[in-house]
Amino acid sequence: MDFSLFLPNMLSIWSKYWQLFLFTGLKNTLILTIISVALGTVLGTLIAMMKMSKLKAIRFIASVYIEVIRGTPILLQLYVFYFVLPNIFTFLKLSQFMWVSVSLCINSSAYVSEVIRSGIQAVDKGQTEAARSLGFSEGQTMLKIVLPQAVRNILPALGNEFIMMLKETSLASTFFLGDIMTSYLVVKGVSYLTLEPLTIVAIIYLCVTYPLSKLVEKFGKKMANPNSYRNRKLKAGGKI
Amino acid sequence: MEMIKTVDLHKSFGELKVLKGVNETIEKGEVVSVIGPSGGGKSTFLRCLNLLEKPEEGKIYFEGTEITGNLTKEEKHMIREGKLPKPAKVDIDIHRQKMGMVFQHFNVFPHLTVAKNITLAPMMLKGKSEAEATQMAKDLLNRVGLLDKYDEMPSNLSGGQKQRLAIIRALAMEPDVMLFDEPTSALDPEMVGEVLDVIKGLVSSGMTSVIVTHEMRFAREVSDRVLFMAEGNILEKGAPDQLFDHPTHPRLQDFLAKVL
Amino acid sequence: MKKFVSLLLAALMLASMMAGCGAKSDSAAKVKTVTPGTLTVATSPDFAPMEFVDPSKQGQDMYVGFDVTLAKHVAQSMGLQLVIMPMSFDACQTAVYAGTVDMSISGFSWTEDRAQNYNISDYYHAGDNEDEQVLITLASNGDKYATLDGLKGAKIGAQNASLQQSLVNEQLPDNDLTLFTDLGTAVLQLKNGDFDCIAVAKGNGDAIIANNPEIAMAGFNFVVDEKYTGNVVLLQKGADELTAAVNAALASSKDQWEVWYNEAKSISGIDQSYDDQGNVITG
Numbered sequence: 001m002d003f004s005l006f007l008p009n010m011l012s013i014w015s016k017y018w019q020l021f022l023f024t025g026l027k028n029t030l031i032l033t034i035i036s037v038a039l040g041t042v043l044g045t046l047i048a049m050m051k052m053s054k055l056k057a058i059r060f061i062a063s064v065y066i067e068v069i070r071g072t073p074i075l076l077q078l079y080v081f082y083f084v085l086p087n088i089f090t091f092l093k094l095s096q097f098m099w100v101s102v103s104l105c106i107n108s109s110a111y112v113s114e115v116i117r118s119g120i121q122a123v124d125k126g127q128t129e130a131a132r133s134l135g136f137s138e139g140q141t142m143l144k145i146v147l148p149q150a151v152r153n154i155l156p157a158l159g160n161e162f163i164m165m166l167k168e169t170s171l172a173s174t175f176f177l178g179d180i181m182t183s184y185l186v187v188k189g190v191s192y193l194t195l196e197p198l199t200i201v202a203i204i205y206l207c208v209t210y211p212l213s214k215l216v217e218k219f220g221k222k223m224a225n226p227n228s229y230r231n232r233k234l235k236a237g238g239k240i
Numbered sequence: 241m242e243m244i245k246t247v248d249l250h251k252s253f254g255e256l257k258v259l260k261g262v263n264e265t266i267e268k269g270e271v272v273s274v275i276g277p278s279g280g281g282k283s284t285f286l287r288c289l290n291l292l293e294k295p296e297e298g299k300i301y302f303e304g305t306e307i308t309g310n311l312t313k314e315e316k317h318m319i320r321e322g323k324l325p326k327p328a329k330v331d332i333d334i335h336r337q338k339m340g341m342v343f344q345h346f347n348v349f350p351h352l353t354v355a356k357n358i359t360l361a362p363m364m365l366k367g368k369s370e371a372e373a374t375q376m377a378k379d380l381l382n383r384v385g386l387l388d389k390y391d392e393m394p395s396n397l398s399g400g401q402k403q404r405l406a407i408i409r410a411l412a413m414e415p416d417v418m419l420f421d422e423p424t425s426a427l428d429p430e431m432v433g434e435v436l437d438v439i440k441g442l443v444s445s446g447m448t449s450v451i452v453t454h455e456m457r458f459a460r461e462v463s464d465r466v467l468f469m470a471e472g473n474i475l476e477k478g479a480p481d482q483l484f485d486h487p488t489h490p491r492l493q494d495f496l497a498k499v500l
Numbered sequence: 501m502k503k504f505v506s507l508l509l510a511a512l513m514l515a516s517m518m519a520g521c522g523a524k525s526d527s528a529a530k531v532k533t534v535t536p537g538t539l540t541v542a543t544s545p546d547f548a549p550m551e552f553v554d555p556s557k558q559g560q561d562m563y564v565g566f567d568v569t570l571a572k573h574v575a576q577s578m579g580l581q582l583v584i585m586p587m588s589f590d591a592c593q594t595a596v597y598a599g600t601v602d603m604s605i606s607g608f609s610w611t612e613d614r615a616q617n618y619n620i621s622d623y624y625h626a627g628d629n630e631d632e633q634v635l636i637t638l639a640s641n642g643d644k645y646a647t648l649d650g651l652k653g654a655k656i657g658a659q660n661a662s663l664q665q666s667l668v669n670e671q672l673p674d675n676d677l678t679l680f681t682d683l684g685t686a687v688l689q690l691k692n693g694d695f696d697c698i699a700v701a702k703g704n705g706d707a708i709i710a711n712n713p714e715i716a717m718a719g720f721n722f723v724v725d726e727k728y729t730g731n732v733v734l735l736q737k738g739a740d741e742l743t744a745a746v747n748a749a750l751a752s753s754k755d756q757w758e759v760w761y762n763e764a765k766s767i768s769g770i771d772q773s774y775d776d777q778g779n780v781i782t783g
Contacts, residue, residue, distance in 0.1 A: 130347035135337035176586030189546030
């Protein structure tokens with residue numbers, strides 16, 4: 001393969017379409033990711049609580065939800081949400097962008113719920129026992145003792161989920177929703193050049209994911225240090 | 241006066257029967273040590289007393305109140321026939337406030353400062369003011385020689401210091417009885433002494449205590465009474481001198497021969 | 501896996517259509533569309549000059565190309581507002597099947613399978629280009645692949661379920677045929693040496709060559725049977741009224757196709773212009 005044209009082609013595509021890649025593509029990718037992970041976290045917390053419920057029926061519903069979503073390809077889920085559900089829930093006047101967002105959000109919620117659940121369950125059982133033996137109720141124990149400790153297991157994993165989702169949103173390009181991959185399709189569609197715009201896309205993704213994953217790593221290390229409990233409080237100006 | 245009384249306590253984990261009808265009464269002010277081989281049911285018995293484990297059968301009376309909610313066959317029958325009123329639901333959280341517990345693995349709260357570890361429960365559960373709770377924390381820390389750790393995080397404490405913190409965390413709730421579940425088993429040998437000293441000081445002040453322990457010399461020294469548990473029941477009990485010097489049950493004789 | 505997925509999807513579609521049917525039947529006006537008052541058309545705008553995106557425009561205006569102009573005409577002739585729903589080529593067919601859109605106009609060729617599962621419109625011709633089906637190859641190959649003899653043993657690529665696939669099977673049966681789903685990627689594979697030639701419509705070939713100077717016409721033209729010439733509009737099976745309306749719109753616009761096509765070609769070349777041979781004119 002002749003690579004002599006690669007760099008000139010890439011540069012000319014960049015100079016012509018950089019606004020499309022950054023202002024449209026990157027912007028939409030970030031919007032999609034933030035919506036999916038934010039709503040996914042809210043929904044995921046709910047699912048995690050259901051999964052830990054005392055009622056078998058509720059646990060069962062949560063398990064089915066999680067297994068179905070984690071056990072099927074995300075593209076298939078996207079098809080179902082895009083083509084099937086709007087026909088069933090005809091009263092929901094959601095835009096195409098919203099249906100895809102909902103789909104990604106539900107996908108994210110299944111993964112987040114497992115992150116939250118395992119984060120909570122990773123807290124030593126002795127902590128619960130100690131709190132209950134002092135006379136704290138179940139709810140007080142969860143709120144004051146377990147959750148504050150679970151957060152430091154959960155937050156770094158949530159950061160990773162964000163990075164995962166940032167890449168998963170590229171599937172939105174199936175419906176030309178304007179994310180970075182859509183920018184690629186658009187450029188490819190007129191220029192019939194593939195590798196050049198793809199390289200640009202890869203660089204943009206890396207420019208976002210690499211600093212993010214470094215940030216998560218740093219944050220995770222800090223969280224793993226129990227003294228960080230205190231540092232955080234000091235920074236927040238709280239009393240110790 | 242009876243502090244804790246158990247009647248025919250049964251507990252199993254799946255197929256495994258751990259407690260097979262334990263009857264025991266612990267008087268107010270009494271210091272009772274529980275010794276015996278591993279898997280004999282000592283810890284489970286102790287954890288049943290504040291319902292960290294729920295016994296399937298049998299009753300536990302704490303200061304005169306039945307706390308398990310378990311009913312005998314006759315009682316169930318009588319309730320069905322209307323001869324006995326349905327018992328009110330027990331709020332175990334209230335009772336647990338009066339039963340301090342100390343764990344093998346300390347279980348101090350790593351996300352709270354030493355002071356907060358102590359003050360959280362009295363402030364949230366007993367409505368103590370911050371000033372009151374803080375003063376109490378300082379007094380207690382001073383008592384166990386940890387006052388200089390007041391602002392530290394637990395991760396900066398040694399094992400022995402953590403266990404001392406766990407003990408005063410329980411004491412801050414001003415309990416009527418203290419339950420110790422092998423409080424020195426997870427400690428490095430050089431730290432056992434400092435924790436035992438604290439417990440000694442505590443029991444000498446008249447605190448009703450039940451202590452599950454492997455420290456035979458300690459059990460003999462501080463206890464009013466010693467229970468020997470094996471095979472899911474109390475096989476022998478009595479004053480420490482009598483039990484250690486003149487064991488009658490062959491299982492106890494065997495056990496002592498191995499550990500002493 | 502893929503089969504399982506499509507089966508599952510088909511089952512879901514069926515369920516959704518049953519749910520959708522009841523809602524639709526009561527609005528038995530003249531021609532039913534998915535959204536009353538609008539004509540919803542699926543297209544895969546990564547295929548200049550048939551359908552592509554003009555990045556300088558916003559919203560519905562950014563979808564351009566021959567098929568988009570045609571879709572506008574169809575909508576206009578029915579007195580409806582056009583809404584373009586962009587999606588991948590595969591998804592276009594699913595969208596028609598599921599009833600998410602009224603039709604798909606996306607450079608579809610007629611195939612046996614499509615005729616079985618969908619309503620198919622009459623043919624339309626995007627200029628003269630669809631009539632000519634060619635092979636493209638690396639310019640360095642010269643006229644090596646211009647003849648049947650020269651093509652012996654050559655690896656040939658064609659888009660999955662396309663007209664070109666049928667043509668290769670029919671007219672180059674002894675050659676090693678590899679199917680691809682995306683023409684842009686196939687061009688890359690051609691440069692990479694995975695294929696010796698790619699079978700394309702001449703219009704696409706011209707656009708490819710214009711942007712990739714190292715690629716050229718192989719000099720081989722397929723003999724194109726009459727039933728293959730031109731494109732069709734894909735509609736849901738049984739949507740006969742709508743199909744008739746589309747056919748009427750096609751019949752009434754025949755003389756404008758050439759103009760539309762040239763327009764589309766010039767828009768797709770906004771950034772570059774090329775001469776008759778498809779070479780980029782510089783300066």
